Amino acid sequence: MTVPAVLHVNGASHEVELDPHTSLLDAVRDVIGLTGSKEGCDDSECGACMMLLDGKPVNSCSYLALQADGREVTTVEGLADGDELAPLQRAFLEHGGVQCGFCTPGMLISATALLRTNPDPSEDDVRIALSGNLCRCTGYGGIVGAVRDVAQARRSV
Amino acid sequence: MTRSFTSAATIEDALTALGSGARPVAGGTDLVVGARQGKAPLPDAIVAIDRIEGLAAIDEHGVGLRLGALVTHEDIVMSAVIRARFTALADASAIVGSHATRAHGTIGGNVMNASPAMDTGGPLLCFGASAILRSGSGERTVPLEELWTGPGSTDARPDELLVGLDVPAPTDGTGSAYVRLEYRRQMEIAIVGATAVVSVDAGGVTDARVAITALAPTIRRVPEAEAALVGSDGGDEPIAAAARAAAAGSSPITDVRGSAEYRSAMAEVIAGRAIVAALARARGEQIAIPASAATRGGATR
Numbered sequence: 001m002t003v004p005a006v007l008h009v010n011g012a013s014h015e016v017e018l019d020p021h022t023s024l025l026d027a028v029r030d031v032i033g034l035t036g037s038k039e040g041c042d043d044s045e046c047g048a049c050m051m052l053l054d055g056k057p058v059n060s061c062s063y064l065a066l067q068a069d070g071r072e073v074t075t076v077e078g079l080a081d082g083d084e085l086a087p088l089q090r091a092f093l094e095h096g097g098v099q100c101g102f103c104t105p106g107m108l109i110s111a112t113a114l115l116r117t118n119p120d121p122s123e124d125d126v127r128i129a130l131s132g133n134l135c136r137c138t139g140y141g142g143i144v145g146a147v148r149d150v151a152q153a154r155r156s157v
Numbered sequence: 158m159t160r161s162f163t164s165a166a167t168i169e170d171a172l173t174a175l176g177s178g179a180r181p182v183a184g185g186t187d188l189v190v191g192a193r194q195g196k197a198p199l200p201d202a203i204v205a206i207d208r209i210e211g212l213a214a215i216d217e218h219g220v221g222l223r224l225g226a227l228v229t230h231e232d233i234v235m236s237a238v239i240r241a242r243f244t245a246l247a248d249a250s251a252i253v254g255s256h257a258t259r260a261h262g263t264i265g266g267n268v269m270n271a272s273p274a275m276d277t278g279g280p281l282l283c284f285g286a287s288a289i290l291r292s293g294s295g296e297r298t299v300p301l302e303e304l305w306t307g308p309g310s311t312d313a314r315p316d317e318l319l320v321g322l323d324v325p326a327p328t329d330g331t332g333s334a335y336v337r338l339e340y341r342r343q344m345e346i347a348i349v350g351a352t353a354v355v356s357v358d359a360g361g362v363t364d365a366r367v368a369i370t371a372l373a374p375t376i377r378r379v380p381e382a383e384a385a386l387v388g389s390d391g392g393d394e395p396i397a398a399a400a401r402a403a404a405a406g407s408s409p410i411t412d413v414r415g416s417a418e419y420r421s422a423m424a425e426v427i428a429g430r431a432i433v434a435a436l437a438r439a440r441g442e443q444i445a446i447p448a449s450a451a452t453r454g455g456a457t458r
Contacts, residue, residue, distance in 0.1 A: 001159045020162035043193035056260035062189040066162050131343035132255025
């Protein structure tokens with residue numbers, strides 16, 4: 001049996017019919033067609049699937065899509081403003097915080113969530129917040145530097 | 158059986174669904190993750206309880222706290238009253254999963270998942286918390302030591318919904334801490350954990366509760382460790398005796414996260430750190446939340 005739901009993703013509304021066991025990640029990737037969010041471990045270890053749900057980070061591989069009915073979902077595709085990259089995305093590029101790119105969507109979402117709740121994170125704050133996101137290219141140094149730069153730039157505005 | 162999904166707007170909606178065989182999901186951070194890991198398949202009939210009004214509040218009343226079942230770990234970490242008076246619970250919620258887990262994972266789900274490694278269990282047990290279970294036939298209150306009957310199992314019937322937890326207020330002069338041994342700072346499960354809740358006055362330790370986590374089939378208090386502290390001056394010797402007693406009270410298993418032998422050896426270390434941090438807080442010293450990070454390497458000793 002499928003169940004109807006409306007998923008609001010990056011400002012667009014999608015009427016979908018889903019099996020109750022469908023994860024939010026599968027609904028967004030396979031039904032809606034936004035493939036930026038990645039499936040890494042599929043059990044909440046790696047954070048590659050991280051999205052924002054009503055502004056808060058969620059490991060979407062382990063969240064039932066039907067529970068997101070009517071809520072606001074933000075994926076990595078929703079961070080840029082048209083062709084204009086978000087400051088965090090630009091900073092990741094400038095710092096070499098992207099290598100294979102598989103962890104990047106989750107890292108960007110996780111860092112976005114961090115900066116919303118803690119606009120002035122220490123290096124330790126950044127490392128702890130991103131500890132739920134695994135990078136296997138050992139790119140952490142560049143990633144942490146990128147997040148700290150964006151925080152600093154915001155403070156100096 | 159065909160799969161079904163409903164979203165409950167009220168407790169009554171949820172109880173009706175439970176009565177007809179559905180299983181509840183709130184944040185999904187245990188239920189769905191467990192299914193992904195092959196622990197148990199997702200239930201065919203699911204009732205989402207995360208939108209029920211009125212179950213997400215932290216209420217202070219004369220005799221303590223009422224935590225709604227839908228209070229998230231993030232809510233607990235942000236709560237001024239919990240940080241000040243139920244500090245061990247803040248220590249625990251601050252290190253559950255990652256910020257994604259804490260934003261959606263609930264205290265009710267944590268308690269009903271009944272993992273012997275759950276971080277919030279030791280603090281709740283030591284503070285004397287009780288679960289409030291509601292069903293179509295009424296409400297009953299079950300102390301947590303009676304609720305948890307084994308790894309992953311509880312005394313609750315399938316038609317009962319946990320609606321909240323009552324946590325009695327500790328007396329003035331009480332300090333508390335929860336410390337766990339961890340390999341990773343986030344998305345970690347306790348290898349070994351320990352909670353201490355201690356009350357002191359000018360003469361020494363007047364009350365002590367010590368619980369061990371991931372060291373027995375359920376999280377449990379260790380009376381021998383508590384007895385080593387009560388009536389003492391809270392100095393190095395009684396702390397060491399209590400930590401040894403906590404380790405002696407453990408019966409750990411060997412699994413992918415650690416061997417039984419390693420867990421037994423670490424139980425004494427981690428229990429000692431929790432007791433030291435709780436005593437320091439009882440005396441008014443500041444130990445940052447979470448105590449696990451603040452006490453790494455035994456720095457507070």
